[in-house]
Amino acid sequence: SAVISQKPSRDICQRGTSLTIQCQVDSQVTMMFWYRQQPGQSLTLIATANQGSEATYESGFVIDKFPISRPNLTFSTLTVSNMSPEDSSIYLCSVDMRAGELFFGEGSRLTVL
Amino acid sequence: AQKVTQAQTEISVVEKEDVTLDCVYETRDTTYYLFWYKQPPSGELVFLIRRNSFDEQNEISGRYSWNFQKSTSSFNFTITASQVVDSAVYFCALMGEYGNKLVFGAGTILRVKS
Numbered sequence: 001s002a003v004i005s006q007k008p009s010r011d012i013c014q015r016g017t018s019l020t021i022q023c024q025v026d027s028q029v030t031m032m033f034w035y036r037q038q039p040g041q042s043l044t045l046i047a048t049a050n051q052g053s054e055a056t057y058e059s060g061f062v063i064d065k066f067p068i069s070r071p072n073l074t075f076s077t078l079t080v081s082n083m084s085p086e087d088s089s090i091y092l093c094s095v096d097m098r099a100g101e102l103f104f105g106e107g108s109r110l111t112v113l
Numbered sequence: 114a115q116k117v118t119q120a121q122t123e124i125s126v127v128e129k130e131d132v133t134l135d136c137v138y139e140t141r142d143t144t145y146y147l148f149w150y151k152q153p154p155s156g157e158l159v160f161l162i163r164r165n166s167f168d169e170q171n172e173i174s175g176r177y178s179w180n181f182q183k184s185t186s187s188f189n190f191t192i193t194a195s196q197v198v199d200s201a202v203y204f205c206a207l208m209g210e211y212g213n214k215l216v217f218g219a220g221t222i223l224r225v226k227s
Contacts (some may be wrong), residue, residue, distance in 0.1 A: 033213065042213070102148070107157060
């Protein structure tokens with residue numbers, strides 16, 4: 001398995017502001033993923049972040065709203081830009097340790113007022 | 114398209130009862146992977162199992178067991194002698210042959226009462 005740390009674990013934000021979530025892994029991984037879990041809902045993939053290339057976004061998610069950085073093989077950030085109450089969710093970082101075994105961070109719970 | 118259906122929205126059992134969580138999936142891929150995750154109230158997602166499409170053997174891990182039936186496209190999860198600590202949301206997920214994208218079911222809330 002992997003130790004995946006996310007910061008912040010939770011935050012309360014004002015409408016119109018932006019927040020950057022960090023994901024740190026204790027080993028080098030090729031692929032990192034960002035998921036969103038809206039209240040009472042299942043998880044939806046936002047994007048795949050590969051080191052050295054631009055993130056690949058899923059349908060319904062765009063780079064301007066959710067810019068992602070992947071500066072090295074152990075770290076990634078997701079920014080939620082110009083937040084609205086609809087962005088209130090748990091955002092989870094996930095890594096592929098080997099051949100499809102995906103592990104998740106503890107999540108970052110965002111509340112937008 | 115890939116899809117995972119967890120028809121049971123919520124299940125309540127009394128401690129020590131056995132409980133089965135259903136998962137039905139749809140995919141056109143020949144090779145695929147099925148997962149179960151547990152999400153306790155604290156929010157983190159705990160990996161429980163991954164099964165590939167070529168391995169239909171049932172698996173048992175302690176009080177947990179999984180029944181994979183390709184003929185019915187199902188991957189059901191049974192908890193034997195449930196405990197209060199088993200209370201959580203359980204997600205079934207599917208990964209196709211290409212890429213690493215997980216498609217999640219809606220989740221089943223399991224409440225185990227003492």
